[in-house]
Amino acid sequence: MAITKTDFIEFSRCPRFVALENIKKEKLDADVTIEEYREKEYRNALEELLSSMYETDENNGTPKNQIDVKNKQLEAMMDYYKKVEEEAGKSVQKIFSGKTIYAKETKNQESFDFSYRGLKFLCYVDIYNEQEKEINIIEVKATTSKKYIELKGGYPKAEKFSIFQKKGHIYKLKDEIKNYPLESEMPRNVYENQREKLFCREKIGSYIYDLAVQRFIIEGEYRSSKNEEKLNNIHYFLAVLNHEYIFDGTYEQNEPCYHQDQNGNNLIVFLDMDEITKEMQKKIYEDADKIYENLKNSNASACPLGSYCAMKKQTECKYFRPICGSMIPKKNSSLTYFHNGRGFKDEDGIYHKGLQLINEGYFDLLDIPESWIQNENHRIQRNCYQKKEIYINKEKIKKGLDSLEYPIYHLDFETFPCPVPRFKGESPFTQSPFEFSLHIEREPGICDFKKDNIIFLAKTMQDEREELIKTLLNYIDVDKGTLFAQNVAFEKGRIKELAQCFPKYKKRLMKLYDRGFDLLWIINNNQKLYESLGFQKEAKTVNYYHKDLSGSYSIKKTLPIFSNLSYENLEVKNGTEAIIEYASYNKMSKEERKLKQEALKIYCRQDTWAMFEILSALRQLSIDCLKMV
Ligand code: SF4
Incomplete structure (x- = not known):
């Protein structure tokens, strides 16, 4: 060797x-x-x-x-x-x-x-x-x-x-x-x-x-x-x-x-x-x-963790999780404070950040000295973890919810970012949509899991984008309502690309594009939005925090807090698996493809239903928790 x-x-x-x-x-x-x-x-x-x-x-x-x-x-x-x-x-x-x-x-x-x-x-x-x-x-x-x-x-x-x-x-x-x-x-x-x-x-x-x-x-x-x-x-x-x-x-x-x-x-x-x-x-x-x-x-004794460990990157060292980084708590570690790229400033004005904190023995979120916490959101995280409390800014959530226009179109695309472009108008790694799920919430809380759901899934690996656009526009009135998604910039990006590739539908697609609203703006924050709604200092702080979020608002973290839904028992559990199934269409038998397509539909439908459930739970919270701010 x-x-x-x-x-x-x-x-x-x-x-x-x-x-x-x-x-x-x-x-x-x-x-x-x-x-x-x-x-x-x-x-x-x-x-x-x-x-x-x-x-x-x-x-x-x-x-x-x-x-x-x-x-x-x-x-x-x-x-x-x-x-x-x-x-x-x-x-x-x-x-x-x-x-x-x-x-x-x-x-x-x-x-x-x-x-x-x-x-x-x-x-x-x-x-x-x-x-x-x-x-x-x-x-x-x-x-x-x-x-x-x-x-x-x-x-x-x-x-x-x-x-x-x-x-x-x-x-x-x-x-x-x-x-x-x-x-x-x-x-x-x-x-x-x-x-x-x-x-x-x-x-x-x-x-x-x-x-x-x-x-x-x-x-x-x-x-x-x-x-x-x-x-x-x-x-x-x-x-x-x-x-x-x-x-x-x-x-x-x-x-x-x-x-x-x-x-x-x-x-x-x-x-x-x-x-x-x-x-x-x-x-x-x-x-x-x-x-x-x-x-x-050949010295196997511990050495300091560093950028060479490539933590959370695709190239992460295979020994990071099982051995060298195993002392980092899975939840609420010192690394889970929000947007903390600069790190914490100590009493001498020296910054401590990233894996350096772990090397210095600050493992748990509470290991960080309280005097180092200067950011209000960090204080919220710390309090929720320490006191086992939930933080809710009911006023902000309520005003955010009030700014939604109905019907709400809960939309989720599954896309294939193929390295080499496959269809006209695409570039390398264009996130080419092959599936969407749409749940239509006509009035607050009114949406049926099956009847108000539309799924489009490409049957083949050929270009079915125009069919996808037609189906989408057939169910959405682009002159009213809200385009709603978690990370709506992703959905908007796809809509804009489709509009560029299919000018015939551009006007309507761009109207839909302009109606984008993010679930994260309600549960997490959007400073500009809340300033425009009259908030000042609070416009900078999160709307909701629970210790189980452990510093992240991904659906994987928010769903168990607000709903009983789970991806665990699904055959297709995440977007990566969805891409792989679609990219393997041509290698499947007819029967296998049929089964996988059903699994893809179940997965994508759950994504939009999850958004509906989380939004409904937040609406309920904003009504129930009048005293919790
Ligand atoms: S995780 Fe890998 S790169 Fe990092 S210290 Fe351990 S062996 Fe070295």
Whole structure:
């Protein structure tokens, strides 16, 4: 077993990881077959893909589920990941000249290895492009270009510019473009600060770090085989999905054809990472040294928790929950205080935040000294937990409820954010709706679970969006009432995208869009709304809090407080499972598909009924608890 790229990333997390894995240095001498290698890399790539599917976007709203999927479920996404690899390979063949080897021809895939401090490091290259004098190494990532291009800067109160500039199909960092008038767009230090973010392996720099590990191995092989003259002629790129690409709906033999779109965009774009991965080499060597030390010392004693644990991210260390972070209470820990990114200021003016609190022994919510609590919402959380009380601001809840216009359309979309666009007008990772549930509450508390419910579910994986729109508009009067959802920005985002793809329905869909109201505005807060309703200081505090919320207003937390409904016994339990079932339609028998579709309907119907039940309970509370503020 040699150290692969994925191992490198895992083994260099912290001194404890390797010891917990029980890896012995001697075992690392053997080789890895390409099949074993690809199995590991695919698992990693699919986890990255899932992270991209759930990346949030302010305009699109917050995704509904934390990612919690099993191996079996990841398989359903494999075809889509392979499609991205294939499209990237085709793009390289078209854009770069010369000979290209990519994943389609697995057996021929180019591999590199070398030994450093007695350890063997090995990598296969996603796309290897060889030209007369140059070699291009291309790492494919099923993510979009957006987060990179949106690294922006500018002068105060002036236009903001990206730190990248597109030249043909390749994005280059502006300081690497000869004579680029960088300082006419932003001060140099602003540019440098943004550029520096590319080096953060726990955030935006994770894929670049990955490529830099490859560079370390490739250059290591060339150096040890005395081919150093080649080093100056190797270039390193990330291939990602172009977030600006809009699919024109052309198919050949039922497969989408990703021609250049009408704005001249290609599906795949390349980020030139030559200079950044070169600068990263110092850090990679340090990490390789750490791996060596970690293997040599094999020290399993506790080490401080840190960003390398990747808590709550898709890449969270597998030892975090069972071992290293097991002392963190599951409910009401010191990490459950609302919006506490800055942390708590102590008596000496020093801030304590995040996992640092755990490292310092502040585990429970009440472990935080009372004198550190300055925020009113934090005080509410603390009191509710300490005194086992429920906090209710009846006045705010009542006024919030009064501002709702009837009928209330409780709406929930299930969507498939496919990495490669499938239907006309879609872009990579467009949250394409395939199902909705609608419960219509005609008057306060008047809604029947079955009679007032409409479900639309796509029967196939073909484009059924127009049918979905027609069904939706058939049951909603867009001139009155309220579009109601938990995280309504998500539902509004989908409605807006449908309006753009189907101009025929745009006017009506946008009327519905304008009627959006969020369940969270009633149960949690919306400062602007409550200020407009006449509240001042209270406009900043939550409307309701119960210790069982443990710092979260997700449906998973609110539902057991307000209702007896549960997702536990459902076959489809959450949005991720819904996506997987839909994405697996074509792999199911007719009978199986029928059963799964029924399960999808039951799940989605429960989502909107849950909103109705929570809203009804809040209405009742605002009447009952006159004395509780
Ligand atoms: S959970 Fe954190 S401290 Fe523990 S092994 Fe993983 S990375 Fe290291």
